[in-house]
Amino acid sequence: MRIAMIGSGYVGLVSGACFADFGHNVTCVDKDEGKILALKRGESPIFEPGLDDLIKRNTREGRLSFTSNINSCVARANAVFIAVGTPSRRGDGHADLSYVYAAARELATAIDGFTVIITKSTVPVGTGDEVARVIHEARPDADVAVVSNPEFLREGAAIQDFKHPDRIVIGSDDERARYIMAEIYRPLYLNRAPILYTSRRTAELIKYAANAFLATKIAFINEIADLAEEVGADVQEIARGIGLDNRIGSKFLHPGPGFGGSCFPKDTRALLQTAHDYEVPLRIVEAVITANDIRKRGMARKVAAVFGGSLRGKIIAVLGLTFKPNTDDMREAPSIPLITALQDMGAKVRVFDPAGMEQAKAVLTDVTYSEGPYACVDRADGLVVVTEWEQFRALDLAQMKQRMACPILIDLRNIYSDEEMRKHGFYYVGIGRPASHLGNQP
Numbered sequence: 455m456r457i458a459m460i461g462s463g464y465v466g467l468v469s470g471a472c473f474a475d476f477g478h479n480v481t482c483v484d485k486d487e488g489k490i491l492a493l494k495r496g497e498s499p500i501f502e503p504g505l506d507d508l509i510k511r512n513t514r515e516g517r518l519s520f521t522s523n524i525n526s527c528v529a530r531a532n533a534v535f536i537a538v539g540t541p542s543r544r545g546d547g548h549a550d551l552s553y554v555y556a557a558a559r560e561l562a563t564a565i566d567g568f569t570v571i572i573t574k575s576t577v578p579v580g581t582g583d584e585v586a587r588v589i590h591e592a593r594p595d596a597d598v599a600v601v602s603n604p605e606f607l608r609e610g611a612a613i614q615d616f617k618h619p620d621r622i623v624i625g626s627d628d629e630r631a632r633y634i635m636a637e638i639y640r641p642l643y644l645n646r647a648p649i650l651y652t653s654r655r656t657a658e659l660i661k662y663a664a665n666a667f668l669a670t671k672i673a674f675i676n677e678i679a680d681l682a683e684e685v686g687a688d689v690q691e692i693a694r695g696i697g698l699d700n701r702i703g704s705k706f707l708h709p710g711p712g713f714g715g716s717c718f719p720k721d722t723r724a725l726l727q728t729a730h731d732y733e734v735p736l737r738i739v740e741a742v743i744t745a746n747d748i749r750k751r752g753m754a755r756k757v758a759a760v761f762g763g764s765l766r767g768k769i770i771a772v773l774g775l776t777f778k779p780n781t782d783d784m785r786e787a788p789s790i791p792l793i794t795a796l797q798d799m800g801a802k803v804r805v806f807d808p809a810g811m812e813q814a815k816a817v818l819t820d821v822t823y824s825e826g827p828y829a830c831v832d833r834a835d836g837l838v839v840v841t842e843w844e845q846f847r848a849l850d851l852a853q854m855k856q857r858m859a860c861p862i863l864i865d866l867r868n869i870y871s872d873e874e875m876r877k878h879g880f881y882y883v884g885i886g887r888p889a890s891h892l893g894n895q896p
């Protein structure tokens with residue numbers, strides 16, 4: 455199959471490289487010429503484990519190419535994927551669909567022969583109808599079928615997720631489109647990945663329902679963590695105790711500083727706006743959004759409480775900035791409101807992240823960027839672990855303690871055990887653990 459992938463970000467690039475790896479002929483398009491130039495040099499513009507190698511190999515073997523010119527690749531394509539961003543629209547929380555419609559208008563002019571247009575971006579229900587309308591408006595003669603094929607990959611494990619998906623959702627009633635989609639995903643089908651054929655609107659809503667449900671699990675365990683702290687229970691054991699129940703499942707039951715990232719916050723907001731438009735109350739989703747917003751802001755108060763409520767003049771080290779490990783993505787990362795609030799309370803903030811520091815520079819001001827975790831904690835009055843990068847799990851605790859002015863560790867991801875931290879002489883505060891587990895007083 456000849457595929458054009460419009461938008462070469464986290465989703466477009468990973469999907470494009472994986473489709474090429476399946477044997478298809480893929481051209482990734484992006485209007486950001488810097489990105490395309492970097493890709494042509496063999497450099498990935500994003501940090502995603504395994505992606506560099508995948509891009510290099512498939513480019514070398516002639517199945518993957520990059521361009522900022524949409525026309526020629528769309529004209530040759532059997533299938534054109536739209537994988538552009540759908541951020542929150544400023545002001546009202548609706549999904550901003552301007553990039554999707556702009557891409558649809560641009561590709562319409564280049565279509566040649568029957569072409570399947572696939573929306574891979576996360577878009578509100580009904581967007582496919584509008585994409586079809588936009589294309590027919592620009593090119594009344596165009597022979598197209600517009601399909602919804604939402605993407606469920608996770609940053610940090612994107613290639614594995616794309617190649618071994620729990621399911622593939624294809625929203626279309628058009629037989630020709632279903633045939634082409636089946637051909638595109640054939641290697642995964644042979645691997646027994648379930649393919650779910652639905653209507654276009656159902657596929658669009660599946661994506662939002664999935665993200666809202668996962669966000670609900672996180673918000674739920676975070677509230678249980680708060681209660682556990684108050685009543686002297688341990689949320690880690692509660693998460694295990696409920697997660698072993700197959701009806702519940704153990705994933706997404708990790709308490710933390712609140713969910714962030716490029717999907718859950720914007721997608722829950724957009725789903726709520728769709729529900730408002732249709733006058734259908736989604737009170738659970740509404741509560742999840744509110745609880746999560748409050749939680750993100752509350753994390754700085756948790757840190758301040760350890761210092762008796764005031765952070766004036768304190769040096770606080772922060773390990774981990776990205777919204778989760780194994781990505782450089784800073785979009786809506788919980789570290790942003792946390793660090794801003796720490797600064798508002800008078801703290802000087804020093805940070806380290808293995809991959810996200812360049813991206814962080816665009817959103818965080820007045821922080822000191824460190825070369826590594828040990829430099830970050832030098833003479834610090836306290837350390838806050840915000841993102842659970844693997845390398846933070848195995849720090850030399852003796853060295854950390856020796857470097858710190860005051861060995862206080864606030865672990866917002868529960869990556870350490872209180873027993874271990876106490877043994878090393880730290881005052882340790884995790885999430886959702888009983889007060890009796892606290893170590894030496896500061």
Ligand SMILES: NC(=O)c1ccc[n+]([C@@H]2O[C@H](COP(=O)([O-])OP(=O)(O)OC[C@H]3O[C@@H](n4cnc5c(N)ncnc54)[C@H](O)[C@@H]3O)[C@@H](O)[C@H]2O)c1
Nearest residue numbers: 461462463464465484485486538539540557575576605609
């Ligand atoms: N990031 C994830 O983990 C993830 C997972 C599942 C679904 N999604 C969804 O996939 C979509 C893309 O997300 P992303 O994280 O890859 O976004 P991104 O911002 O990383 O990438 C989008 C890219 O599209 C390009 N672009 C915009 N308009 C264009 C146009 N007209 N022509 C060519 N290129 C254009 C931008 O320059 C950018 O490089 C969103 O709807 C998102 O919700 C994201």
